[in-house]
Amino acid sequence: MTYPFHQQAPLAEPVKMTTFILSVFSSAFLLFQVQPIIARFILPWYGGSSSVWSACMLFFQLGLVVGYAYAHLIVTVFRDRRVLQIGIHFALLFLAVITLPITPDPSMKPGAEETLPLLGIIRLLVQTVGIPYVILAASGPLVQHWFSRVYPDRSPFRLYAVSNVGSLLALLSYPFLFEVYLTVSRQSMLWSLGFVVYALVLGVAGFVYLQAGAMVNTTNSESPDPISEKRDIAPGFTHYLRWILFSACGSILLLAVTNQICQDVAVVPFLWILPLALYLLSFIIAFDRARWYFRPIAVPALAVSVGLVIILLNRFFESVHWPMVGQIVIFCSALFFSCLVCHGEIVRIKPTSRFLTQFYLAISVGGALGGIFVNLVAPHLFDSYYELHIGILLLATLLTWQVLPQFISSCRRSQGQSGTETSAPSRLALAAVAGILWCGAMGFAVFGLHTHIQNDKEGVTFSSRGFFGVLKVKESRALTGQTYHTLIHGQIHHGMQFEDLGLSKIPTSYFARQSGIGSTFEFIPQRFDGNNEPLHVGVIGLGVGTLAAYARPGDRFRFYEINPQVIEVAHSHFTYLKDCQGEVVNVLGDGRISLEQELVQSSGSGNAFDILIIDAFSGDSIPMHLLTAEAFDLYLRHMKEDGVLAFHITNKHVDLSDPLRKHAGRYRWGSMRLGSNPENGIGSAAEWVIITRNYPLIDRFFQNDRIYHWKHEKPRDILWTDNFGNVFKVLK
Structure with a gap:
């Protein structure tokens, strides 16, 4: 032809x-x-x-x-x-x-x-x-x-x-x-x-x-090929198995580390991309030249970086000891060296070009299996994020499987050499030291990961994992001896309630009476000076329902919650919603999308909220889509003329006050920073930004010395939109 x-x-x-x-x-x-x-x-x-x-x-x-x-x-x-x-x-x-x-x-x-x-x-x-x-x-x-x-x-x-x-x-x-x-x-x-x-x-x-x-x-x-491919040796079953397992291991670690970083910092493209970029960099190094992957350097670096991750896990991310940048560097270093070892070991057993397409197919199958494990299997097997632990142990096992035959063969060759040669005993001693160090590293990994799991479960009375993360209810005892329950999402507490009937109806944590939102309910004209006019309150983010404690007869509280598990836990393990004196409505779905749909259903009139509270955080991550100019415009369309927008911005890593001040300035609304300190074990240090044109309320904030100074006298030029947003500008 x-x-x-x-x-x-x-x-x-x-x-x-x-x-x-x-x-x-x-x-x-x-x-x-x-x-x-x-x-x-x-x-x-x-x-x-x-x-x-x-x-x-x-x-x-x-x-x-x-x-x-x-x-x-x-x-x-x-x-x-x-x-x-x-x-x-x-x-x-x-x-x-x-x-x-x-x-x-x-x-x-x-x-x-x-x-x-x-x-x-x-x-x-x-x-x-x-x-x-x-x-x-x-x-x-x-x-x-x-x-x-x-x-x-x-x-x-x-x-x-x-x-x-x-x-x-x-x-x-x-x-x-x-x-x-x-x-x-x-x-x-x-x-x-x-x-x-x-x-x-x-x-x-x-x-x-x-x-x-x-x-x-x-x-x-x-033949269509100038060289004969018949002499190529076809890969065996163990080759395909190792290609798939090493690739799956790298994929598991990539997704596990990305989840860990995003849930405690921010769900932004850079923090997706950084781990994936390191994953790809390991591919480039391993596949460009085989000699670039050098075991005597890569494996010890892997052991050190993974060891730091295990230490970090057992410190529970305390920001005093582990600043955000340090956490990211440790996790990313462990990910890079783990993936470098995975991909380097794959390259060591790669086939000739005749079997190129099935080689890449096996690698892609392994990557997909890792993704399936993290997204579909792990949520049913574990009630918390333990796939990082699985990935670390799987890598240690695979590396042992890969290296052990060569290690044994090297030892046998050294024993078979003449006793007059001094190099043979030296190699045997070096091999013994390497074996002891490897066993010690394996033992440390198993012990450290098991310890973290045990500590993670200590005091937990309920744990559930879903698409939106891990929820835990933990039972603790205050210094006063009273028992209380806390809802934990990621590494952050999202509300607490005392068991004692005399304290169970008191708002606690970030929502205590001396907090920014507590001051808002205290001084808003509908409540001040004995007034008892009904309030219509919207809340994006249910938590344990603590804010329902501020309701009085005739009030209407509308909670928007995207996670159905949060609604279940708030009803089954806490009583704020049950004890609420006003009307409570739970709206399942993303708060912003729900408000958009309600605006259409009401023909543009909105909900006419007296107070709209934004408190939707997952861990310390930033709900950026709830803090953009488009979101702010939507909130205002649901507010009364003298209504109040309250943003809970307590965060270890970022300062969200400047984007909110910029939004308020666009509409000439007043913006104030209200803070609070822990109160007798009931309240927690919290930071709130209140935005309103309700001048009597603003005057009462000033008169009662509730307003804190801004960290910057003038807001920095940070305006987030749905199309643009840069988290680096708000880092603390």
């Missing part, structure tokens, strides 16, 4: 090589650029939870498996039928182009009836980026296969390093370039344009591949 392509003038060699490089680079860049774009777009739709990114990662990993499986199938079935192979692939590529742009339609927003957010996110991603993503995922192994057929004397694995460089640049450029200067919708349009450019570049690479096939055919070659 002959092709018409041999009649065309062949492209210059530098052009051919550049085409393959650009095809792999652009596909990888777009593949990893779309991940933060689409996740950033839908993050507010699912409550700003770190689980949104984890769910997106699961989809991306599954999409990678589908893409790699498709690439393996097409090059296996149509190995010698290049025209048909190219025709099928470019037909699918055209189908991907006509599905652009990738911007999700607002009608895809989840409603309150959405009971399975994980499945909802995956369904949304399939509809918006499914086909383009699979095509991009397939491009890496497919183009490397084309390259190996055009240049059989060159290693295609170097292109894998090029692919990872493109992925890394995509991730690093997003938080510092694209997110800063482009709206999310423009990011989506620019990405779609980039996909069209990629399709054109890939078309040239396909032409080069076909042209090379025509030239091979016209020279009457007996």
